[in-house]
Amino acid sequence: MNVTIVGGGLTGLTAAYYLGHAKPEWNITLYEQAPRFGGKIQTQRVDDFVVELGPDSYLGRKTEMTDLVHDLGLGDTLVSNETGQAFVYDEGSIHPIPGGSIMGIPTEMMPFVKATLISWSGKLRAGLDYFKKPYELDENGDVSIGHFFQYHLGQEMMDKLIEPLLAGIYGGDIYKISLLSTFPHFIQVEQKYGNMVKGMMAAKMGHSKAGVSKAAKGAVAEGDVPRAGKGIMTDRQFENHEAKSSQTASTNTSSNTSGHATNTSPHRQTSKVQADMASRKGTAAQSGMFRQLTGGLESVITAIVDAMPSNVHLYTGTLVSNIRYVEGMYAIDVENSGNDTCGCQSNANSIKTSSINTDSINADNKGGASGATTDSAIEVLLDKAPAMADHVIIATPPATYTQWFKDDPGFDFLRSMEQSSCAIAIMAFDKSTFDGDLKGSGLLITRKTDTPLTACTILNQKWPQTTPDDKVVLRVFIGKPGNDVVEQYSDEELSELAVEEIQHIMRFSAKPEWVRINRLIHCMPQYNVGHRAGIKAVREHVAENYPNLHLIGTPFDGIGIPDGVKQAKELVQMLVNEK
Numbered sequence: 001m002n003v004t005i006v007g008g009g010l011t012g013l014t015a016a017y018y019l020g021h022a023k024p025e026w027n028i029t030l031y032e033q034a035p036r037f038g039g040k041i042q043t044q045r046v047d048d049f050v051v052e053l054g055p056d057s058y059l060g061r062k063t064e065m066t067d068l069v070h071d072l073g074l075g076d077t078l079v080s081n082e083t084g085q086a087f088v089y090d091e092g093s094i095h096p097i098p099g100g101s102i103m104g105i106p107t108e109m110m111p112f113v114k115a116t117l118i119s120w121s122g123k124l125r126a127g128l129d130y131f132k133k134p135y136e137l138d139e140n141g142d143v144s145i146g147h148f149f150q151y152h153l154g155q156e157m158m159d160k161l162i163e164p165l166l167a168g169i170y171g172g173d174i175y176k177i178s179l180l181s182t183f184p185h186f187i188q189v190e191q192k193y194g195n196m197v198k199g200m201m202a203a204k205m206g207h208s209k210a211g212v213s214k215a216a217k218g219a220v221a222e223g224d225v226p227r228a229g230k231g232i233m234t235d236r237q238f239e240n241h242e243a244k245s246s247q248t249a250s251t252n253t254s255s256n257t258s259g260h261a262t263n264t265s266p267h268r269q270t271s272k273v274q275a276d277m278a279s280r281k282g283t284a285a286q287s288g289m290f291r292q293l294t295g296g297l298e299s300v301i302t303a304i305v306d307a308m309p310s311n312v313h314l315y316t317g318t319l320v321s322n323i324r325y326v327e328g329m330y331a332i333d334v335e336n337s338g339n340d341t342c343g344c345q346s347n348a349n350s351i352k353t354s355s356i357n358t359d360s361i362n363a364d365n366k367g368g369a370s371g372a373t374t375d376s377a378i379e380v381l382l383d384k385a386p387a388m389a390d391h392v393i394i395a396t397p398p399a400t401y402t403q404w405f406k407d408d409p410g411f412d413f414l415r416s417m418e419q420s421s422c423a424i425a426i427m428a429f430d431k432s433t434f435d436g437d438l439k440g441s442g443l444l445i446t447r448k449t450d451t452p453l454t455a456c457t458i459l460n461q462k463w464p465q466t467t468p469d470d471k472v473v474l475r476v477f478i479g480k481p482g483n484d485v486v487e488q489y490s491d492e493e494l495s496e497l498a499v500e501e502i503q504h505i506m507r508f509s510a511k512p513e514w515v516r517i518n519r520l521i522h523c524m525p526q527y528n529v530g531h532r533a534g535i536k537a538v539r540e541h542v543a544e545n546y547p548n549l550h551l552i553g554t555p556f557d558g559i560g561i562p563d564g565v566k567q568a569k570e571l572v573q574m575l576v577n578e579k
C-alpha cells in the first residue's frame with residue numbers, strides 16, 4: 001500500500017509516525033514544501049533564550065500532545081506555565097481580570113462586584129442575564145461568539161472581557177467566529193440552565209465538587225474552558241494521566257519491545273541547555289494549564305523526524321502542486337520548492353535599530369528540525385513524478401486547497417475559508433535597567449483601545465525556563481481586524497511600533513537589547529459561523545467521491561496543536577481498524 005502525506009507540520013508528521021509504526025509493510029511518503037519540517041512550530045535559540053516564533057505552548061488537558069511527547073521520550077522535558085494574575089488594558093488603564101470568572105463569565109458574586117474593569121451599569125447588565133432566555137440559534141444550531149455573549153452579558157462585558165479573552169485565541173472577528181465550532185460547551189450550558197450566569201455558576205459548583213475549580217479559575221487567564229469539547233480532562237484526571245504516561249514512558253525506555261524508535265531518542269534532555277534549564281526552572285508538576293518543553297516546541301519536531309520508522313520517507317523542499325484521482329489511485333504532482341513558508345506567509349527576522357544590538361544574537365536554531373532533503377534526493381524523486389498513491393492524507397492549511405481538485409466545487413468551502421494575520425514581536429531587556437511594573441503573566445488589550453497590539457505575555461514570568469535570570473522578555477501580539485499594519489509595515493517599522501506601544505501601555509522607557517519579529521500572514525483559519533456545517537458537507541463530498549482521501553489539520557477539528565495531533569492519531573486508528 002502506498003500512502004502520500006502532504007504537509008510536514010506536526011499534524012502530518014504525527015500521522016506519518018504512528019501510521020509508519022502501525023503498518024510497517026506500508027510505503028509512506030511525506031512531502032513538505034518548506035526547507036524544514038514543523039510548519040508553524042518554530043523555536044530558535046538566541047544565546048541562552050529559547051524563543052518560540054509561532055505557538056508558544058499547548059493546552060495540557062488536550063492530552064494527545066502530551067501522549068505524543070511521552071511516546072517520543074521527551075516526557076521529562078515537559079514544563080507547565082507559571083500561573084499569575086492576568087490583566088486587561090483598556091483605553092489607558094490596567095485592571096486585573098475579575099477573580100472567579102470563567103472565560104470572562106462571572107461565576108462568583110463578590111470578585112465580580114469588586115472588579116474595577118467593569119462599570120456599575122455594565123455589572124448590572126451582566127447580572128440581568130439571570131433572567132434571559134436562551135439565544136435563538138440559526139438553522140445549524142450556530143451563532144457567533146460575539147452575538148451570543150453580547151445578548152447574554154451586554155456590550156461592556158463583551159468589549160472588556162470576553163472579546164480580549166476569546167478573540168485572542170482565534171485572532172479574528174468575534175462577531176463572525178462560530179460558537180458551535182469553538183466553544184460548543186457554552187451552548188450546552190445555556191440550553192441546560194437557561195442562561196449563562198446561572199449555567200456557569202452551576203457548572204462551577206459542579207467543578208468544585210469534582211476538584212476542578214482551580215482549572216476553572218485558570219481558564220480565565222489562559223484561554224480554554226475546562227471540559228469544553230472532547231478529550232479534555234479535569235485537573236485530577238489530568239494529573240493521573242500524566243503520572244501514568246510518564247510511568248509508561250519509563251517502562252518503555254527500559255524494555256522497549258514495540259520496535260518503535262522512541263525513547264532511545266537523542267533528544268531526551270541530552271543537551272546541556274536543556275539540562276540547565278530543567279534544573280533551574282519549573283516542572284510539569286506545577287499547576288498551569290499549558291505545557292512546553294525545555295528545548296522548545298520544535299524539540300518535538302526534531303524528535304519525531306529522528307524517530308520516524310524506515311518505511312516512512314520524508315522530503316523537504318517538495319511542493320505538492322496537484323492531486324488528481326485517476327482510476328482508483330491518486331496521482332500526485334510534486335515540484336522542487338525553495339519556499340520557506342508554512343502554506344501561508346511566515347517570516348522571522350531580527351531587527352537592528354540604533355538602540356538594538358543584534359550582533360550579539362546567535363540565532364542558530366540548534367534544536368531545529370531542518371531534516372532537509374538533499375537536492376539529488378529531490379531530483380531522483382521528481383524524476384518519478386507524478387507519484388501514485390492508494391491513500392492520500394492532506395495536513396495543510398485551508399488556502400492550499402486552491403491547488404488541488406480545482407474543478408471540483410466540493411472543496412470551495414475550504415478554499416474560501418478566511419485566515420487572519422498577526423505578527424509576534426519578542427523583545428528582551430536587561431532586568432537591572434527595566435523600569436516597568438512586571439505584574440503577573442501578562443495583559444490582554446481591549447480591541448477598542450487605539451493600538452494594533454492585542455496582548456503581551458511576560459515570558460520570563462510565565463515561562464521562566466525560556467529566559468536567563470537577568471533578563472525580561474516580552475512577547476507582544478500585533479494585528480486585529482480592521483488594522484493592516486501587519487501586512488503593510490516593514491519589519492523595522494513593526495518592531496519600532498511594538499516597542500513604542502508596549503512602552504506606552506506598560507509605562508516603561510527601557511530599550512530592548514534585541515527584538516525579533518515573526519509575521520504570520522493569513523495563518524490562522526477562521527471558524528466563522530457555519531464552519532461546522534461547511535466542513536460536514538466537504539467530508540460528505542469526499543466520502544462519496546474520493547475513496548481513501550483523508551483531510552486533517554487546522555481547517556477541520558480545532559486550530560490548536562493538540563487538535564492536529566488528535567486528528568492524526570484518530571485517522572491512523574481508523575486506517576488500522578479498516579479491513
Ligand SMILES: Cc1cc2nc3c(=O)[nH]c(=O)nc-3n(C[C@H](O)[C@H](O)[C@H](O)COP(=O)(O)OP(=O)(O)OC[C@H]3O[C@@H](n4cnc5c(N)ncnc54)[C@H](O)[C@@H]3O)c2cc1C
Pocket residue numbers: 006007008009010011012031032033034037038039040041054055056057058059318319320321341342343395396397400403422520523524553554559560561562564
Ligand atoms: C500566531 C499563532 C500562534 C499560535 N499559538 C498556538 C498556541 O500557543 N498553542 C497551540 O496549541 N496552537 C497555537 N497555534 C496553532 C498551531 O500553530 C497549529 O495548531 C499547528 O502548528 C498546526 O500544525 P499543522 O501541522 O496542522 O499545520 P502547519 O504547521 O500549518 O503545517 C502545514 C505544513 O504543510 C506544508 N504545506 C502547505 N502546502 C503544501 C504543499 N502544497 N506541499 C507540501 N507541503 C505543503 C507547510 O509548509 C507546513 O509545513 C498558533 C498559530 C498561530 C498562527
